[in-house]
Amino acid sequence: MIRIENISKMYKTKTGGFLALDNVSLNVEKGDIYGVIGLSGAGKSTLVRCINLLERPTEGKVFIEGQEITAMDEKDLRKIRQSLGMIFQDFNLLMQRNVLDNIKFPLEIAKTDKKTAEKRAEDLLKLVGLEEKSNSYPAQLSGGQKQRVAIARALANNPKVLLCDEATSALDPVTTLSILNLLKDINEKLGVTIIIITHEMKVVETICNKVAVIESARIVKDGLTKDLINHFEEVNQ
Numbered sequence: 534m535i536r537i538e539n540i541s542k543m544y545k546t547k548t549g550g551f552l553a554l555d556n557v558s559l560n561v562e563k564g565d566i567y568g569v570i571g572l573s574g575a576g577k578s579t580l581v582r583c584i585n586l587l588e589r590p591t592e593g594k595v596f597i598e599g600q601e602i603t604a605m606d607e608k609d610l611r612k613i614r615q616s617l618g619m620i621f622q623d624f625n626l627l628m629q630r631n632v633l634d635n636i637k638f639p640l641e642i643a644k645t646d647k648k649t650a651e652k653r654a655e656d657l658l659k660l661v662g663l664e665e666k667s668n669s670y671p672a673q674l675s676g677g678q679k680q681r682v683a684i685a686r687a688l689a690n691n692p693k694v695l696l697c698d699e700a701t702s703a704l705d706p707v708t709t710l711s712i713l714n715l716l717k718d719i720n721e722k723l724g725v726t727i728i729i730i731t732h733e734m735k736v737v738e739t740i741c742n743k744v745a746v747i748e749s750a751r752i753v754k755d756g757l758t759k760d761l762i763n764h765f766e767e768v769n770q
């Protein structure tokens with residue numbers, strides 16, 4: 534589904550460069566809920582931004598369903614990006630638009646006709662359990678509700694993959710669990726492959742079947758969550 538081959542990312546800085554990813558490879562299979570865990574500054578956000586090429590790796594290749602996206606032009610890349618939804622820690626909702634219009638936004642960009650977009654947005658709102666908030670504005674919602682809207686919006690164009698960068702880090706434990714349950718539902722019912730960036734072991738244990746540990750720009754371990762649990766327990770001691 535997603536194959537990352539030997540990518541490195543060097544950010545240009547005043548003093549020369551900063552190596553945020555150092556020869557990272559990763560293989561995410563269809564249906565995975567793949568966790569990427571590491572401390573602040575390890576390179577997690579850089580890695581996830583290299584998957585949809587919001588950030589260009591300095592070296593290496595990224596494949597989505599066998600197609601090398603690092604070799605694509607902007608036009609083909611725009612199409613591929615529609616198959617990659619993304620959600621963030623701070624939700625990134627459009628504050629001037631109500632809930633329904635936030636969800637419709639990516640459909641407008643994709644030039645979906647109005648009726649289809651309206652129906653799709655309403656269905657998604659139901660999926661995330663927020664029908665009654667359709668006309669509310671983001672400022673009137675709790676953090677968990679905002680993230681539900683962001684998830685609905687990320688799913689608008691039927692992505693095959695959902696990239697989640699610290700999507701529950703701003704939420705309390707109970708709300709975190711409800712969002713993780715929603716992501717699991719989306720994975721199971723819609724068959725969406727999910728990548729979850731987090732610094733919380735609990736998140737990985739709760740829903741990720743596989744996990745990679747990133748430390749100072751490198752992946753130091755990866756595999757099935759159940760096989761790596763012991764490693765984490767040692768780290769936490």
Ligand SMILES: Nc1ncnc2c1ncn2[C@@H]1O[C@H](COP(=O)(O)OP(=O)(O)OP(=O)(O)O)[C@@H](O)[C@H]1O
Nearest residue numbers: 544545546551553572573574575576577578579580
């Ligand atoms: N545009 C940039 N220019 C220079 N350095 C950058 C840039 N973006 C990130 N970095 C550096 O790259 C490293 C990795 O950053 P990244 O945001 O990927 O970390 P992270 O693991 O997501 O951290 P956090 O958990 O705090 O979000 C950090 O040391 C950061 O300072």
Ligand SMILES: [Mg+2]
Nearest residue numbers: 577578579699
């Ligand atoms: Mg980050």
